[in-house]
Amino acid sequence: MLTFVTLSSCVPKEENTTAINPEAYWGESPWPEIRKQRINQLLPQAMEAANVDCWLVVCRENNNDPIADHVGGENAGGTAAFLFYRDADGFHSKVFSPSGEATALDEMDIHDEVVKVSGSSAMGMAADFIKEKNFSRVAVNSSSSNSMADGLTYTQRMSLEGLLGAESKKLVSSTDLIYEWLSIKLPEEVEVLKKAAKLTAEWQVEAYEQIIPGKSTDADIARFLKQKMAEYGVTDGWAADQNPNVNSGPDRGHSHATDKVIMPGDVIQIDFGIKVYNRWVSDIQRFAYVLKDGEETAPEEIQFYWNSSKAGNRAAFNAMKPGATGAEVDRAQRLLMQEAKSENVPWSTGHPVGYVAHDVGPSLGGGMSTRVRTVSTKLLKEGMTFAFDGFHAWKREDGTEKTISVEEMAVITANGAAYLIAPQEELILVRTKK
Numbered sequence: 001m002l003t004f005v006t007l008s009s010c011v012p013k014e015e016n017t018t019a020i021n022p023e024a025y026w027g028e029s030p031w032p033e034i035r036k037q038r039i040n041q042l043l044p045q046a047m048e049a050a051n052v053d054c055w056l057v058v059c060r061e062n063n064n065d066p067i068a069d070h071v072g073g074e075n076a077g078g079t080a081a082f083l084f085y086r087d088a089d090g091f092h093s094k095v096f097s098p099s100g101e102a103t104a105l106d107e108m109d110i111h112d113e114v115v116k117v118s119g120s121s122a123m124g125m126a127a128d129f130i131k132e133k134n135f136s137r138v139a140v141n142s143s144s145s146n147s148m149a150d151g152l153t154y155t156q157r158m159s160l161e162g163l164l165g166a167e168s169k170k171l172v173s174s175t176d177l178i179y180e181w182l183s184i185k186l187p188e189e190v191e192v193l194k195k196a197a198k199l200t201a202e203w204q205v206e207a208y209e210q211i212i213p214g215k216s217t218d219a220d221i222a223r224f225l226k227q228k229m230a231e232y233g234v235t236d237g238w239a240a241d242q243n244p245n246v247n248s249g250p251d252r253g254h255s256h257a258t259d260k261v262i263m264p265g266d267v268i269q270i271d272f273g274i275k276v277y278n279r280w281v282s283d284i285q286r287f288a289y290v291l292k293d294g295e296e297t298a299p300e301e302i303q304f305y306w307n308s309s310k311a312g313n314r315a316a317f318n319a320m321k322p323g324a325t326g327a328e329v330d331r332a333q334r335l336l337m338q339e340a341k342s343e344n345v346p347w348s349t350g351h352p353v354g355y356v357a358h359d360v361g362p363s364l365g366g367g368m369s370t371r372v373r374t375v376s377t378k379l380l381k382e383g384m385t386f387a388f389d390g391f392h393a394w395k396r397e398d399g400t401e402k403t404i405s406v407e408e409m410a411v412i413t414a415n416g417a418a419y420l421i422a423p424q425e426e427l428i429l430v431r432t433k434k
Contacts, residue, residue, distance in 0.1 A: 022233025029277040034188055035070065036110055038181070043084060044091040046180035053135040054085040055177060056126060058156050065141055065151030067178065072110040077101050081126035082111075085135065094129070096122040123156070127163035139174035145374075148360055149178040183361035184383040185354055189280065190411050190420070193354065193385060196234075196274055196282035197409045197420045203228045204270045204286040207246075211430050213264050213290050218246040221270070222257035229274060237273020237281040238357040244272035248290075250400030251393070264292040267302060267402060268430075273357050283353045283387035284421075285407035288428035298427055305392045306427040308340040309404040312390025313423070316349050316364065317410060320386065320417035326350075326376040331367025333390050343393035345403055348376075350388025353409060357387070364388055384412045385420075 047055060059065050059073030059080045068074050071082050078098035085092055093111040095102075099118045106114040117125060130138055142157060143149035152160075161168040185193070206228070207221050225244045229235065236243040246257040248266040262268065268290065273283040287306065289298040297303070312333035319332035330349040337345075348365025351358045362378035364386065388410065393403040409420040 020231050020233075022231075025232065026277065029279070030188060030192065031277060031279050032108070034186060035072070037186060037188070039071070039084070039093065039110065040091070042184055042186070043181055044086065046177050046184075047084070047086055047091075047139075049180040050139065050174075050177035052137045052139040052172060052174075052177055053087075054083060054130060054133070054137075055139040055174060056130070056160075057082040057084075057141060058123065058152055058160075063153070066148050067141065067151060070182070072105060072108055075101060075104065078117075079122050080105075080117075081122045083126055083129065085133065087133065096125045096129075098122065121163075123160060124163055127160065127167075130164065131167050135170060137172050138170050139177050140171050141174050141178075142171075143173050143175040143178075146175050146178060146360065148182060149174045179360055179378075182355065182359065183352060184381060185385050185411070186383070189354070190383075190385065192276060192280045193282065193409065193411075194420045196276045196280055197284055199232065199234075200237075200272055200274055200282040200284040201286060201421055201424075204244075204272055204284065205428065207244075207270060208268070208286075208288050208428050208430055211262055211268075211288075211290070213262055213266075213430070213432055216262050217259045218248055218257040218262065218268075219259050221246045221262075225270075225272060234274040234276050235278065237275050237283060244270055246270050250396060250398075251403050262290060264290050266290045267305075267404065269403075269405070271405075271407070273353075279355065281353060281355065281357050281359075282409065283357050283407065284409060285389070285405055286424055286428065287404055287406070288430050291429055291431040295431075298429065301394075303427065304340075305394055305404050306406075308336070308342060308392040309390045309406045310425070311340075312336045312349075312392065313388065313406040313408060314390065316388050316390060317408075317417050317419070320364075320380060320388070320410060320412060322380055322382050322412060322414065324380050326362035326364045326378060326380070327366040327369075327372045329364045329367070329380070329388070330376070334368050337391055340392060342391060343395065343401055343403075345391045345393050345405075347389070347391075347405070349391075350386045352384060353387040354385050359385075361386075380412050382412050382414050386410055386412075386417075 059068045059076035061077045080097040083094045094113045099116040102116040141151040248262045248268040268288045316333040319329045350364035352361030363375040366372035366376035389405040389407045408423045410417040
C-alpha cells in the first residue's frame with residue numbers, strides 16, 4: 001500500500017493545533033526507581049562480568065564524573081566517594097559524603113549506607129575502607145576508550161594512589177564494567193524508548209504533511225519538528241543544531257537543515273531524535289519522495305533504491321540476536337548492498353541508543369573489513385537497544401551522491417530482535433493537491 005501525503009495549503013503550519021500539558025502527558029519521571037533497580041539488579045552482574053570486587057566513583061561539584069547521575073552523585077558539592085562492592089555477604093553500596101549533602105543523599109534511598117564526612121577526606125576514608133576490605137581488583141573511572149568510564153581526573157588519580165600506597169596496584173579501569181552496565185536496558189526503560197520512538201516517527205510523517213513543493217525549505221520542516229518538541233516538552237536527541245537533519249538534496253552526513261527549497265523529484269531524509277524525561281533518547285529516520293506532475297508513484301529506480309534499503313534493514317534485523325557480533329550484523333546488510341550495486345557508505349549499519357544517541361555497547365560495523373574494531377567484535381546481549389540502518393546509495397545526475405538509510409530502533413530479546421515500533425514499510429509520497 002502506498003503512503004500519500006496531500007497538501008492543500010501554501011505555507012508550512014506554524015501554530016500548534018493541540019494544547020499539550022507536558023507535565024501531565026509525561027507524568028513523573030520513572031528514573032529514580034529505575035536507577036535503583038539498575039544499581040541493585042544490573043550492576044552486580046556487570047561487576048561479575050568485568051571481574052571486579054569494588055568500584056569507586058569520585059563525584060564533585062562543577063566538574064563531575066559523567067557517570068554521576070547513574071550512581072546518585074549528581075548533586076555532589078564537596079568531593080564524595082561512591083563505593084560499590086561484592087563480598088561473601090553479597091552486593092553493597094557505601095558512600096562517603098560531605099555532611100552538607102549527606103542527609104539529602106541518604107533520603108534518596110539509593111545506597112545501603114551514607115557516611116557523613118566532617119573534618120576529614122572522603123577519598124581518604126574510601127581508601128581506608130578499600131585497604132580494610134582487601135579487595136583484589138578495584139575499578140576506577142580511567143579509560144582510554146570510553147568517555148563514560150573516564151571521569152577520574154589526573155589529580156584525583158594521583159591523590160587516590162597516594163592514599164592507597166601499595167594497594168594502588170589493585171586499581172583497574174572501569175571500561176568493561178561500565179560497558180556491561182550501561183549497554184543493557186531494563187524492560188521499563190525499553191517501554192520509555194518505545195514511547196519516544198513512536199512520537200519521533202509520527203512527527204516525521206506529520207512534518208512531511210507541511211511540505212509545499214517549490215516553497216518549503218528543509219529548514220522550514222526542521223522548525224516544525226522543533227515546535228513539536230517544544231509543545232511536548234522534550235529536548236534534542238543530539239546536538240541541537242543538527243537535530244533534526246532534514247535533507248532533500250545530496251548527502252550531507254550529520255549536519256544541519258539548510259534553506260534548500262524542496263522540489264518535485266526530491267528524495268527527502270529526516271534524521272530525528274528526541275530526549276524524554278531528560279534521560280532516554282530516540283533515533284529514527286523516515287524517507288519520502290516528492291511526486292512530479294503526472295506521477296502517481298515514485299519512479300522505478302527510486303522505488304528500487306527504497307526496496308534495497310529496506311531489505312538491508314531487514315537483513316540486519318534478522319541477524320541481531322544474542323551471541324551475534326556487531327560485525328556480523330553489519331555484514332548481513334552490506335552483502336545485500338553489494339548485490340544491489342549500491343555505492344559504498346562510510347557509516348556503520350547501526351549503533352547502541354538509549355541514554356545518548358550513540359550509546360555504550362557493540363558497534364554494528366566492520367562487517368566487510370579485514371581489521372575490525374574491538375567494539376564491533378562485542379556480542380549482542382538481551383536488553384541491548386540499537387538504532388540501525390539499511391543503506392542504498394547512488395550517484396545523482398549532477399554527480400553528487402544520495403543515500404536512503406532506513407533507520408529503525410530495536411531491542412535484543414532472548415529469541416532475536418524486536419522492533420520498538422512498526423518499521424517504515426513504504427516510501428512516503430508527497431504530492432500537491434490540484
